[in-house]
Amino acid sequence: MALTVATWNINSVRLRLDLVLRFLAEQRPDVLCLQETKAIDDAFPAKAFAEAGYRHRIIRGMKSYNGVAILSKLPLENVGGHVWCGKDDCRHVFATLPGGIELHNFYIPAGGDVPDPDENPKFAHKLAFLDEARDWIRRERQGGRPMILVGDLNIAPLEHDVWSHKQLLDVVSHTPIEVEKLTAMQEAGDWVDAVRHFVPADRKLYSWWSYRARDWDAADKGRRLDHVWVTPQLAGGLREAAILRAARGWTQPSDHVPVVVTLDPGVA
DNA sequence: ATGCCGTATGATATACGA
8 A cells, every 4th residue: 555745845825725735636645744834723724624635634833934734634643743942933743654654744944044053043043953853863763663754854965956066055055064964864864865766866856946036947946955755664665756846837836846755665 | 046036924114935
């Protein structure tokens, strides 16, 4: 029985409810993880998702900023979310899926403009978050349970995860210090990058295109900021991965597009 | 990596995104 998991930074779930419903109707993932929902829990459009077949959920939202959610056709157990860097700012939510797979949905801090932690507290926060997540993963993975980690990690780690490696070396999201810390986080859990599992490292791959470009499609100055990682025992069961570039061209789109991964949890 | 667009808010400017 295959399992399809999707992740999407939606940049306001209320404004883009119709786009999310369209995505769910077209792709029918078992589970959808959202980031930047920008809605307190009472304002989250849970009913619309339940009517679309996604009756199970865990949501953690706040006013204006951040906010994450897991919406699922399958029952969710042991749901919750952790506080990171001492801030209860709704950047993480988790659940256990049928079959015992632990799913973690992250919204890692963007980090502001200036890539210097001494000058820019937002960048310092991002680096501290990555260190804390690395240490947490190291502990969490001791149990050896199958896990999936998804989200807007706000870092494009590989050279071809950005349109120009050279021109982005000083740009927050692709600086060496961020890439180093994200890689440490990945290695701490032996995570397999489920999308790069199917796409060679020398092929350009993006999940985000700035709103500021006049023509995002023609300029194609994207970055791969959204990721799906799986633990090694799930890697053998990976069947398919897709980044839905077309969603960037929908009416009033998010600047991120969905990343969708299908795996067979029964195959080691 | 410049650009100057998009979202949310006790708003008509400001913070934030990356």
